[in-house]
Amino acid sequence: MVAVTFLFLCFWVGVHGDLSRIQVTLEPDRPSLRVQLSHTAHLRCCYSATRGAVETTWFISIRTVNGTSAPQGVDRRDNHVTVDGGNLTAAGVMCHTLILREARLNDSGLYQCFLNHSALRHSVYTHGTFLQVYRPMVEILDISESTKNSILIAEAMLLMVAVLLHGTMMLCKTKKLNQLKKKRVKEEEEIIYEGLNLEECCSTYDQIQRSLVQGPYQDVGNMIIEEEIQLEEP
Structure with a gap:
């Protein structure tokens, strides 16, 4: 009986992986967020893990002039950046929030959570949210x-x-x-x-x-008469 149980466990581990591994399921992120300049932006990433929380780090990808982009860590030492420790919902979903106070134009970019743990087979990036910080249009003439x-x-x-x-x-x-x-x-x-x-x-x-009145025949007759008169004359 012990041998059968051992063989069953070996088979189950071979199919489903190591029991010590953490399984992470990513939740849908907000695709994009548009925030006015100098306003506050709230970004969130959520996931569920089979064996508790994992280490979470916020990254931002900024598109360069040549069209390439590379993720870089968000500087938590900046005064206008606040990162919470994560909140576990009733459904067992862990959510982390990144708060950017007085958002700047250079804060625009793709924000993702980097999930890492020693028990994870591979580190994971969340889907991410693209933040666009815009400058409002200023009216030249304030008229009704x-x-x-x-x-x-x-x-x-x-x-x-x-x-x-x-x-x-x-x-x-x-x-x-x-x-x-x-x-x-x-x-x-x-x-x-x-x-x-x-x-x-x-x-x-x-x-x-x-x-037109005399006609051509009358003219011919007159010509003949004139010729006869000329012949009769001595």
């Missing part, structure tokens, strides 16, 4: 919403007046150009009529009309 609306209405009216004035000027310019064009055409027609001789035009017109 009603004043802003009045300014927008005035700008719209000025824009409409400008469009109407431009359209009216374009219409007037087009009308003036059309009048000049008509006047130029009329002057050219008058110059053409002045260069013509009305008497020559009338005589030419009468000849054309007579030729």
Whole structure:
């Protein structure tokens, strides 16, 4: 019976690992946190361990100019940094909190908890929370919403007046150009009529009309008669 129990324990250890090892399960972290400049930021990491708490150290990863980043330990000696010892919840989850008072712009980065213990097979980093410290926009003119609306209405009216004035000027310019064009055409027609001789035009017109009335056959007959008269003359 002892031999069977020993073999069972050896089999269980071979499958599940060493009994002295601590199993750590990471809890979901807040993905990101946005904090205004000079305000307080609260960061938290949570995990559950099978054999109690493990050693926890806060690390920050700051992205450099060339796009790389490396975690570095948070300086706990800084006066605006506070790290608690961890709180164990009723569900058996251990949570650690990092407090940054009067957050600075260079505090932005990815914050993670580094979990380490002699009984851990491998050290573990939590998922982490990305902290963004932003500078609020400063209003140049501190005006109310009603004043802003009045300014927008005035700008719209000025824009409409400008469009109407431009359209009216374009219409007037087009009308003036059309009048000049008509006047130029009329002057050219008058110059053409002045260069013509009305008497020559009338005589030419009468000849054309007579030729159309008499017809080509009558002209041929007249020519034949004239030739006969010339032949009969001595």
